[in-house]
Amino acid sequence: GQNIDQPTEMTATEGAIVQINCTYQTSGFNGLFWYQQHAGEAPTFLSYNVLDGLEEKGRFSSFLSRSKGYSYLLLKELQMKDSASYLCAGVYNTDKLIFGTGTRLQVFP
């Protein structure tokens, strides 16, 4: 299978930086998505990495290492509204998405 592993829960303080890691199996891998999902709402697209390296988008950055089967989502200057679940999803065999179980992030004042 194409196991996608990410931590179940994380906590952080407002204004801090948090890194959410995701590991995946590399066989058949084509790219990696990060989605944000607030409780009771639709997952919303954050980033899509195909090539190695860091992609920055405002307070959020996403990193990919294809050789290591590793990605992370970096959230800077945390705000209370960043409390949500963050879903890591690998693209396999051209276009099939395999999701991790999600990381529930709680931001405290």
Added chain:
Amino acid sequence: DVKVTQSSRYLVKRTGEKVFLECVQDMDHENMFWYRQDPGLGLRLIYFSYDVKMKEKGDIPEGYSVSREKKERFSLILESASTNQTSMYLCASRNTGTGNIQYFGAGTRLSVL
């Protein structure tokens, strides 16, 4: 903005009932998907459709069927609902030109009693 609309946010049904979950997207996307989301299991693909009248089984199709008569609408059907189908159901759509990005609806929380 892409809009994916699921007809119901909450549904309560009885065991054995036939259940229809409806999903409509307004961006002329070719591809549409149905997932279920359960605690500790993440999103799992039930069925998907690459175009009108087309359907493909995902990872957990048992107990479900789908219908795609029009491009904008993708229906998930539980032929005879069972308690283990109590879950959050998420619909998504994708334009083949947008680099695999799937856009999700807000979900339908189904309880089967």
